[in-house]
Amino acid sequence: MMLNRYRRMAQAAALLSVFSLALTACGGGSQAGAAPSEAAPTTQALAADADQSANGNMVFCGGKDTGIQTNLVKNFNESQSAVKASYVELGPDTSATRTAAIQRLEGGNKDCDIYMTDVTWTAEWASQGWLYDQTGLVKNIGTEIMPSVLDTTVYDNKNWSTPFYTNAALVLYRKDRVQAPATWKELYKQAAKSEDNKLLIQLKPYEGLTVNFLELLYSAGGDAIDQDGKVVIDSPQTREVLQFMRDGLANGSIDRASLTYDETATRRAFESGVGGFQRNWPNSYASAQETNVGPETAVSPLPAFDDTNEPSGVLGGWNLAVPITAKNPGGAAAFIKYTVSRDQQKTMFLTNSQAPVIADIYSDPDVVKALPFSGELKQTLENAKPRPKSPAYAQISQAIYDNVYAVLSTSVSIDDAVKKMVSEMEKAQETF
Amino acid sequence: MESMTISRERELTSAAPVRHSRSVDAAARRTAFWFVAPALTLMGLVAAFPIGYAIWLSMHQYSVRVSGLSRFVGFKNYIDALASEAWWQAFGQTFTFATISVSLEVLLGVGMALLLNLAFRGRALMRSALLVPYAILTVVSAITWQAMFDPHLGLITEVLRTLGMPGGDTIWLAESGYAMAVMIMADVWKTAPFVALLVLAGLQVISSDVYEASALDGATKLQTFFFITLPLLRPAILLAAILRLLDALRVFDLPFVLTRGANGTGSMSLLAYQQLRESRLVGEGSALSILTFLTVMVVAVIYLRFAGGNLRGTTKEKI
DSSP: OHHHHHHHHHHHHHHHHHHHHOOOHHHGGGGTOOOOOOOOOOOOOOTTTTTTTOOEEEEEEEEEEESSHHHHHHHHHHHOSSEEEEEEEEESSSHHHHHHHHHHHHTOOOOEEEEEEEEEGHHHHTTTTBOOOHHHHHTTTTSSSSSHHHHGETTEEEEEEEEEEEEEEEEETTTTTTTOOSHHHHHHHHHHHHGGGGGOOOOSSHHHHHHHHHHHHTTTOOOOOTSSOOOOOOSSSHHHHHHHHHHHHTTBOGGGGGGGGOHHHHEEEEHTTOOOOEEEEEHHHOOOOOTTTTGGGGEOOBSSSTTTSSEEEEEEEEEEEEEETTSSSSHHHHHHHHSSSSSHHHHHHHHOOOOOOOOGGGGGGGHHOTTTTTHHHHHHHHHHEEEEEEEHHHHHHHHHHHHHHHHHHHHHHHHHHHHHHHHHHHHHOOOO | HHHHHHHHHHHHHHHSSOOOOSSSOHEEEEEHHHHHHHHHHHIIIIIIIIHHHHHHHTTTOOSSSSSTTTEEOOHHHHHHHHHHHHHHHHHHHHHHHHHHHHHHHHHHHHHHHHHHOOOOOTTTHHHEEEEEEHSHHHHHHHHHHHHHOOOTTOOOOOHHHHTTTTTTOOOGGGGGTTHHHHHHHHHHHHHHHHHHHHHHHHHSSSSSSHHHHHHHOOOHHHHHIIIIHHHHHHHHHHHHHHHHHHHHOOOOOOHHHHHTTTTTOOOHHHHHHHIISSSSOHHHHHHHHHHHHHHHHHHHHHHHHHHHHHHHTTOOOOO
């Protein structure tokens, strides 16, 4: 009877535990079929004229369709008849899209001829050997892509994708409460003067906090990882920026709600009349125009840290990569060439407000008329730098936002936080 | 998932187990074996294979640099996890969350069940309405709670400020303690009705004879509750508590949406997710998943060891 009892207990326990594994075990599935091997992947280059005599179906895969993708596909299909493009949504947001795409890449799925890739994925995807080298194609494109933007496609001195559209943050401010900021230090001073002047930023511990921190760090002349992949974040600039942010929260320059805010929450608070400044992406300008605060909202490029520095920023945006599993790389090349054509880039800016990757479009009279902040955006884009390039970027970013958040929300010493950040980033860089 | 939950409940709550005597004929046993074989095979496929595969993954390191590159590392991933501050933090925070929220859920659930067991107008409607929070996806309810505690635009912070009560100016999700409180509130709001439903089912099977007998003996309402209702409800309460406890120990959606694990609201599942999914450390993440699974299993085994008899309604049985 005792034995029976234990057996039943064990059965019940096993049954119950199945549920806990339902969540966890499926995670491992992504490695299925990946045979252990020590061989480094060989690189395949996409021919510079791969688009010549392209035909057939071409599948474009990416995140949630914001209109820009389907418009592009429609325009491309109307512009010629040899290649027929279609769009496939892989996930509702950036992180889900990455997971879905990686599952396909690891499983050898051949459905996608182009992946729309976030600028931070380049190093990982290139080093995994998932992508065609697009260096030749990029050289043969015929339009001048902004150097800072093109740099987001580079890893190991090769272009692994072609820029689709770009992005950089701006400062939105209330004309009736504050002035355009001269520097970040001056912005914080204005913000501290009144409850209504405060700055709203994204300090929730996620990718957005990494970007917010790097914007300040870059504009103060600091850096996170150098060209050779060495962690250089332990610098006086890092310490100064961390102290600056901590003080900003303590003396009321930064609205403390920012500690729980992402981009959407920031935008909503600003649109309901909170604060004097908002750091956000360009689409928040159009959004503010549709609310009561619209007439009082103005735009400024991201400023320099103080009088002794140059303004800077962090590049966002998306690129177009061709996986080596593509069934129609020629069709993909034709599609990419069409996407970065001057006409199409201008159309995308005017219809979908996404920033073009070609510099002179920002001064086009039609564009200036329709999007009054295009000059500020171009200025920020030209000054902006990419995020650290590393195959282990996800870990690098977590090391940054976890430790910056600790400085902002707890009393941990800045010195300890920086040391921990460095050791976690170095560990990430050494990841097998 | 739903049907499995039901069958699990049935197994746990089924009446006194059938005792096999030694006289059971071997042929009958063999026949019985072939009857259960399909079920066992299915269990093996859906349960044993993924568990085995996750264990296999957890003994390897998979390169985040080179596709398909991996190496066998034995128990290194487990040792690293058990030596890390992050694991023990997540472990402690998960247990804090689970203990407090499950206790509150049981207390509130029993209270709600007692109320719903009374005869009153609109009782049927109330019983259905009770299930609404439980029917809402956790992610959706987490987003709702996050919005209600928004420092500027949230309903709750606004009400607290208007009434001049403490907490109106607190950034709830950015302070430890407060953030945990929001997480517990969201969980209790959603799952106390589930406990209430199970307890209500338990209440309805208590025969009216025992109440009549106690009334004849002159028992007060309080005595009736503590000496009759509560002991007879024990199996239902214990079942509700273990189901909730195992669920709460695997909490993921709430911290993922509300805080991303900051301010003392981490969880074991969230940590495993971050390693496995975001950082793509497949081996390390799988080891964390297995550790989470083992933790939950140990809790389940201990619980069943002490409450197993009650769950099967055989309270007299002693080990």
